[in-house]
Amino acid sequence: MDQPLPHTARSLAADLHALGVTAGDVVLLHSSMRSIGFVAGGPQTVVQALLDVLGPEGTLVVPTHTPANTDPAGWRHPPVPEAWWPVIREQAPGFDPLRTPSQWMGVIAETVRRWPGARRSDHPHVSFAALGRHAADIVDGHRLDDALGERSPLGAVYRLDGKVLLLGCEHGSNTSLHLAEWRQASPPRAITGASVRQPDGASQWITWIDVVPDTDDFERLGTDFEATGAAMSGKVGCATARLMSQRALVDFATDWMAAHRPSAKQRPDLSASTGAPCSTPSSS
Template sequence: MSKFYPVIDTHGTPSQGFPHTVTSLSADLRTLGLAAGHTVLVHSSVRSVGFVAGQVQAIVQALLNVLGQEGTLVVPTHTSFNSDPEHWRNPPVPASWWPTIKSRFPGYDVSRTPSRHMGILPEVVRTWPGARRSDHPQVSFAALGTHAETVTANHSLEDGLGDGSPLGAIYRLNGKVLLIGCGHERNTSMHLAECRQPHPPRSENGAAIRDGDAGSRWVTWIDAIADASDFGLIGAEYETTGAVTIGTVGNATARLMSQPAVVDFATAWIATHRAG
């Protein structure tokens, strides 16, 4: 009988030298400037890190090792699919389906509802022992560490990415932003800068939330419109100030920066460059 060999996605083609490990990735993160006690919001492309012994689990462990017992790891665990089907475009669904979707959609559950379009690393953090996750049905965040409860608590519908959100909590904690293998287009903290404008554009949102042990109900609310279309430009201009440390984590280009500093820069930039 032939032996079974599993097909494994190694997230990168092996090359000469050694595979990346928890130890080597921890060293990369420390060289970049991440340190014990930091609160850090991480956006990542795991595939860009290359061949890692232990894959994404090893990357999360390296982050936790560097942050230590006093640090806090935060990731976005957004659920954009839990939204009004009237606005779905990729793909759209027939209007005749909308009532059924809204009435039968399972309510958002912090422990059961998976994130989407955030990558695999946030899913691993979300399910890691001791993780906390915020209550927002569309733009939740998960956290591990000393300030996990502070970051994820009291996430209201009407302040999804504003000062009352986990982004605002990270700002008050003088946190960091770490981009691993991705650019400022995914720098969620800049949405806090949008919300800090005097009169940000707003729109109605909808989602299903839990109602009791097994039921759900549809809710609507008004919040600032999130628009990341110019985040790449903002980030590029911010980097010219020299305030971003650029290095490597494994094979990936990584960027580490102060979250309050990049938010303040983006707040001023948006006020000057976006049409009122």
């Protein structure tokens, strides 16, 4: 049996075209490099293929979240001793969009973050990086107290009628579903915090109030959305890929959450401190 050839920028670009990615698109990417298979040139090739397809008028967006930069009081997998909490808050290096690497977002997202010309939002929990025509429009003005809401990069992608590309990922990683959470009538809110680098280089622990994210039903929600036929699926390399309109997804999810989430989750609770926005940090 003949050994399959490595995936290349050209072959991946052809797969992306076949899936429905077109020049000028705004694409919010969630990805698993491992799922794609062997790529000549690795993650750099994947990013180049995406940029080649999107062209100079397109924009590529990725999550560059830093979930370990959250209040250690909320860490659960694993928890850390209470005696450590003040040390972590006081001594952790402050988030800096230029210096701080993303965590657990995957090597493709980190490659985009470090790509020449990339811009990154300055939210210390849930930043996004972008390359292309609308990069500044998407990442600028990311508010602490609207982390994944209308004034976040997710809201900007919605206004630009962008697309979501799940490349080897499931809907549990689909951050656009959080925009639907922020749109609920009275989502639960809580105090949260992070270490942020100051202009003089010092770190400062800051706190604010925002919506408490909940991904527990994202897979079920995503399955119901796909059942409407609104997502295109295919192969990019060896990975199963799904491409969908972010507006269609968020509009569906907003109604779905209003119908399926218990009313108890709509009662605000300002007494608790949240953990990580999209995943729980470990101590490693």
